[in-house]
Amino acid sequence: MASIGQIIFASMIVLIVIISGLIIFILAIAFSASQGAVESSSPSTVGNLEEDVVLDCRFLSNSGNVQLSDVSITWLKDAGVVYEFKNKAAQLQGQNTQFKNRAQMFSDAISTGNASLLLRNVQMEDDGVYRCTVNAPKVSGTTSVKLRVAAFTAPTFTRRADGSLFAEARRWFPEPEVSWLSQSGQLLNSSTHFFNNTAGIIRVTSVLEGPVTEDDTYTCLIQNGLVKAVSEATVSATRVAEKTYFIFNAASTKVPSIQLLFTLILILSGIQTSLSSG
Known part of the structure; x- marks a missing residue:
């Protein structure tokens, strides 16, 4: 003892x-x-393949708006330069060729603290961690943004002659799971098929076994580890009205100090x- x-x-x-x-x-x-702060409101972001994505970075200065001549911003990925802003202009001499003509900053908004990066035509190899470093009056710091690249599209719906409901989504990656729900949330019987193209992108087709009921709304869920598409299809006598929204699995892993x-x-x-x- x-x-x-x-x-x-x-x-x-x-x-x-x-x-x-x-x-x-x-x-x-x-x-x-x-000293101010450098931070991102979206430290983890999902980009849609071959579309544009914004990587958020902002700096807060106690001195208010700053002069562009006093601001230096560098975006890096895997020790390579994605984009650099200094002396009131882009400095792209050392830019990684992977990002040539695809990376851009919002120069008109930099003086207000916006250091975000626009990345055009997102590719699979863009997946990874990006670091935004800012040096400005009373501000000096670095924040990171993790970009995950996926492919996702909203499905289109067709009511077939046999009374079933057909859904097709042309671009998904990684391979998703598909399920259908009734208006009351009950899981419904369906059959789903996946078709890979040469680039590994998946076309999804799914059939909700009929007959479906007019004026009812059916929910088709297409989801993988990064993205969930929630699609509502309302059946009428003449058409299928559809509405889709996406949910991204991009929660920050940061723990507050x-x-x-x-x-x-x-x-x-x-x-x-x-x-x-x-």
């Missing part, structure tokens, strides 16, 4: 560590507030309790 002196000593060590952590945390907040601090305190408290009981 630990002596009283050992318990007191261990408790003091734990207390010193906790207080030091709090001081460092407070100083970090104060320093960040005085305050949460990390409380976790650390809980861990240290547990250590203290173990020492005391020992």
Whole structure:
């Protein structure tokens, strides 16, 4: 069993560590507030193959709007330059050829803190982590954006002569799962087929076994690990009205600093309790 002196000593060590952590945390907040911040509202983003995507990066300066001549912004991926802005102009001499004529910044909005990158005609090899580094008056920092590339399209619906409902989505990747729901949310019987083209992109066809009922709405779900398409098809005597919205699995994996601090305190408290009981 630990002596009283050992318990007191261990408790003091734990207390010193906790207080030091709090001081460092407070100083970090104060320093960040005085220096501004570089951050992304979408640290994980899904891009649609062969379409354009915006990688969000913004910098906050306590001095308000800044002069373009005072701002330096560099976007990097795998140690290669995606885009660089300096001295009020793009500096593309060292740009990775993969991004030639495809990367662009919103130069008119940079003075307001917008350092976002527009990436045109997204390709599979664009998948990865991008780092946005900003140096400006009272602002210096880097934030990361993880881009995941997928292919996804909304399905079109056709009511067939046998009363079934046919759905076709021309471009998906990775391979999705397909399910149908009734208006009340009940899982319905269906059959689905996938057709790969030479590039590995998948055409999806699915048939909801009939007969479907007029004026009812059926939901077709097409989803993989990155994207879910929720399509509502309302059947009438003359047509099928359709509506689709997409849900992206791009949640940030960042843990707030305050949460990390409380976790650390809980861990240290547990250590203290173990020492005391020992």
